Amino acid sequence: MTTTIGAAPVAEPEIHHRLRRRPPNSIRNGRALLMTIAGFGITALFIVFLGVLIGIKGAAGALPMVAVVTAPLAIVLWAIVRYTRARTKLAFLLAFGIAVVLSLALGFLIVTMSRLLSDPNSIFFAQLILSVPFVVAVAAAWQLGRGVAWFDGTKEKPLKAEESGARPINAPLTVAATATPTALAAAAADTVTSPASPVVTSIVGADGPVATVPAVVQPLLVVQGLKKHFPIYGGVLRKQIGTVYAVDGVDFEIMPGETFSLVGESGCGKTTLGRTVIQLTPSTDGRVVFDGYELADVDPDDMRPLRRRMQIIFQDPFGSLNPRMPVSDIIGEGLLSQGLNDRKARDKRVEDALELVGLRREYSRRYPHEFSGGQRQRIGVARALALGPDFIVADEPVSALDVSIQSQVLNLLLDLKRDLNLTYLFISHNLSVVQYFSDRVGVMYLGKIAEIGSVEQLYANPRHPYTVALLSAIPDADPRRRKKRLVLKGDVPSPAAPPSGCRFHTRCWLRERLGNPENCVTIEPELVQFGEEAGHRVACHWADEISQATVAQAEAETPAIVAAAVDDE
């Protein structure tokens, strides 16, 4: 792709769809408890029914009463759950009040009736059945009460799959059926020269021109100030004693049809970032905007239709496939949760997905252990494709594979990208693969982006000392290009205690050459535009000091045995 996609400065992302906010945990727990009561009622009914069947004395007497209690209770509880999703305070209070009054009244009725009938067995059953849901109901009320402030009166409707831009789940999964709005925009992106200048492009479909779209290409994904912190608990009381700053303020955007890569060493937060972007883990702070949908902190129910559009390929082809499931279930699970309940239709789509990744249709009956590493990774790719996504996070998809298999899978990913108009967020520690595979690259170090730019900019003209060191460290298989390397001191510091100022200053070779300037330790450099090159951003105070000459000199001065760590203790 030779267009200047992604070259525009970060602009405010356009939000054109609003999703419901994620309910607070207290509300979610309260709902879950209410569902427990409903479940209890149904179970109780079943037990009593069994009692009748095997002829326990008195069970038959309890049956109608249990039925009388549980049936309306379950209906009312369902209504409450329904209305807490509607999230108006009045509806919630009303529904909950009705539920409590009704269940108490029914309980009173049953106990009175049992007394009237003077049947000790049914009294026992009635009390047993009513006491447990009552306790749970009190707990649910307490939980819901804590979350009452959340009922802010917003009246957004749940997001329907049809509105999300996702492809229909029962449509055949073929290369032709991919003309979603994003796909059209991606096709348009190939022809525009700058994303900022509106160009009218006509898209030619199979039957001639189908649409004329004004192609101001918006980024498919915008990430702004994204943070993901993990608490560390310790001590007898499991108090929080620290924080892992896994991702600590990251900005980037991905244009439709682009491959954006994140590179960095293990522990730099690239995998966490990938998972947070598609909301597999909720973010701590910051924004993620996907095709106009604000994703951070949204209701999981509204996330569900969007999940069809954003999928992930996991790193470990052995750990990410359940050994107890046949391939049809592994791939079909996502389809099932998206409402494709018809077994035949599901299997057909699973087989389509297998065919798409170059596996035989009949493999869907096999189990993961029957496949080689490369084939397993293909199954992982098929699982991501089965839902017809347009954005895929590929988390180290080839690092667990042998070289000859690695290139097969890379080729497959490239073919699929071309045929299905996919957009990739490609996460890797292998700089050669990234250079070959991607359009733009972000280099991560300790939860932050150190440098970002197109492959050409970054590999030919690196401006962050860390990028320079990474590039210098790649062993080149061509002995003609053998050279002395710039070797960094020590290891990546712990993300639980990142260094002050510039996070790289403890290992920085440039800082050493410049005589350890003060601002590296005190001021955290921001990711700013570098020079005239559009889209090339660097987070270094001294980016101007880097040139071919300084790098060559630094490489030449690397001592033969580099210390394993910076000894500051």
Next chain:
Amino acid sequence: MTETSTVRPGLGAPPADDILVDVRNLRTSFKVMDGVVPAVDNISFSLGKGQTLGIVGESGSGKSVTALTIMRLLDIPPAEIGAGSEIWFDGKEILSLPEGEMRHLRGNEMAMIFQEPLTSLNPVFTVGDQIAEQVKLHMKVSDKESKDRAVEMLRLVGIPSPERRAKQYPHELSGGMRQRVVIGMALSCEPKLLIADEPTTALDVTVQAQILELLKAIQERTGAALLLITHDLGVVAEMVDNVIVMYAGQVVEQGSVNELLIEPRMPYTMGLIESIPTVEKRGGRLSAIQGVVPSPFHLPPACRFEPRCPYRWETCREVPPELYPAGEGGRLARCHLHLAEASARRDAAVAQHEQNMRTGRRLTGAPDRTGNA
């Protein structure tokens, strides 16, 4: 150990004095439930004193088993060393050595660095003690001297404040630091042969660069011979003089690193080098080797690479290829392309390889998604 201590009859002549390791017709197989797995099938190579040799191959090609056989670290059974196999180390045939003498050699004369440093270190002893234990055992020195030696080794491998680090446990060290400890341990008795089995595979790229530079510097300083086992052609290019490429238990190509990596002469090696992503191949498809490594129970009858080979013809399915001479400087390749009558095919294959190296294959035409085994 069931082997006899007497010198086996029918041994060949000892190798020349400047050869440290001479492996001849080595066959190592494993008896398993489903049959016999020929992990290493008739390989021969030699490594001169102070020289470096790389063994390259995919997982399952038999490169680690070769190293373990040289160290005699395989349990017999299930492992089985074929009749006629010989391993000469420093003028001695070591496959027929009694275990006691072998134990003396191991650690003292030959040492091994494993892939995963955490599993090769004992978690309940300090790293200093673990190095000192070996020094005490092999060099017959006092406790004090062995501890000093351990600290000295840690300093040699670039660990700062080695006195303090020597008192730490493996879990207190980072991955790169642990691998340095393992290297220090391997070097503590000044071995003549250092075998490094994927020494940097578990490490990050900047730490890998540190460890490779360290190995290089130490190898130059101590003059030990290095046998480096890896799947990474980049690491091989940086580290060694000569290379052996293994495939399905056999040596398929052999030569000096400069020649072999620039002008590979066996289609498997060509394919491996072509499949490395480089900047020249951007925008094109990588020319991947089709298919997968054959199962050791169902090896192809003649050439083992034949089912995956883009240049195969009838002969390849009928006659098992030998290691033919393939160029200057002792280049060998197990491929019929190097028979005199196949010279036209060879030239075509080499031309195709050079073409693939320049451009990669274009992303045009029908999608090519072969993945069926």
